[in-house]
Structure formats: structure tokens, C-alpha cells
Amino acid sequence: MRKNFYFYLVMFMVFVFSADCFAQEQRKIKLPSQTLVVVRTSQHIDAEQFKVGANVPLDVAVDVKVDDEILIAAGAPIMAVVDDAETEGMVGQGGLISVSIQSTTAVDGTVVALSGHLRAKGESEVGGTVAVGLILCPLALLNTGEPGVIHGGTQMRAFTVGEYKILPRR
Numbered sequence: 001m002r003k004n005f006y007f008y009l010v011m012f013m014v015f016v017f018s019a020d021c022f023a024q025e026q027r028k029i030k031l032p033s034q035t036l037v038v039v040r041t042s043q044h045i046d047a048e049q050f051k052v053g054a055n056v057p058l059d060v061a062v063d064v065k066v067d068d069e070i071l072i073a074a075g076a077p078i079m080a081v082v083d084d085a086e087t088e089g090m091v092g093q094g095g096l097i098s099v100s101i102q103s104t105t106a107v108d109g110t111v112v113a114l115s116g117h118l119r120a121k122g123e124s125e126v127g128g129t130v131a132v133g134l135i136l137c138p139l140a141l142l143n144t145g146e147p148g149v150i151h152g153g154t155q156m157r158a159f160t161v162g163e164y165k166i167l168p169r170r
Contacts, residue, residue, distance in 0.1 A: 116158025
């Protein structure tokens with residue numbers, strides 16, 4: 001009799017736990033490849049402050065939903081890296097900043113790879129600087145262009161790379 005009790009107890013536990021695991025797998029929603037993720041800068045980004053290889057603070061601007069379920073929440077941090085940074089130069093050359101968007105985290109903790117890029121180039125003043133420098137004063141050649149700046153609050157697009165199964169937030 002005791003053997004039967006333990007047998008039924010074990011079978012019941014296996015059934016309950018496997019049913020729960022199966023139910024969780026059923027609730028996962030597919031986040032398709034190339035899903036749009038709106039990204040927002042949280043502060044000014046320029047070549048003087050951020051050097052090549054530096055992590056850049058970005059976040060998700062708008063909830064990413066599939067079937068009215070939030071899969072990536074607004075405000076989720078985004079991993080992004082500066083891949084090119086040049087300060088403004090002599091003779092009126094403008095600066096440059098370029099940021100590569102890499103990944104974010106879904107509501108269930110899944111890391112979602114992203115593809116996106118943002119680039120800002122400062123206005124060049126080379127033509128005017130050279131003309132003024134040659135005609136009026138060579139010291140004008142020391143003039144610099146505008147810095148490349150991505151302003152805080154700027155929104156840009158990124159897209160998911162690959163397909164993910166995500167357990168939505170309850």
C-alpha cells in the first residue's frame with residue numbers, strides 16, 4: 001500500500017511540474033526578427049565626452065508589443081558603443097560621433113540583439129576659414145568647425161536581430 005502511495009505521489013508531482021513548464025512555454029510570445037525598437041538618448045553624446053569603445057547610455061523610448069503584450073518595456077537600458085569619435089579640427093573641420101546599438105533586455109530577462117546606428121557630424125567651416133585665412137589673416141586657419149553632437153532626447157530606430165520567444169509581463 002505504501003509503495004502505491006509513493007508511486008502516485010511521485011506521478012502527481014511530475015504531472016504538476018511538467019504541466020506548469022508546458023504552460024509557461026505556451027505563454028511565450030514570438031518576437032519576430034526585424035521588429036522596430038525606438039531608442040532614445042538620455043544625455044548629450046559628443047566626441048569630447050565619449051571616446052571610441054565607450055558605452056553610451058540609451059534606453060527604449062516606447063514599449064515593444066506583440067499581440068497587445070509588452071515584450072520590451074519602455075525605459076529598458078540599451079547597450080550601445082561609440083565606434084567613431086572625432087573632435088572638431090583646425091581649418092574649420094567639423095567633429096563626428098558615431099554610435100552602434102547592440103542589445104537590450106526583454107521583460108523576462110532575455111537579451112535581445114539589436115541593429116542600429118546613429119551618426120552626427122558637426123558643420124564644417126573649411127571653405128570660409130581657408131578663404132578668410134588666405135585673404136585677410138592666417139590666424140583664421142586656427143578656426144575650428146562645429147562639434148559632432150547627438151542631443152539628449154534624440155530618438156532613433158533599431159531593429160531586432162533574430163527571433164526570440166519571450167514570456168510577457170503579467
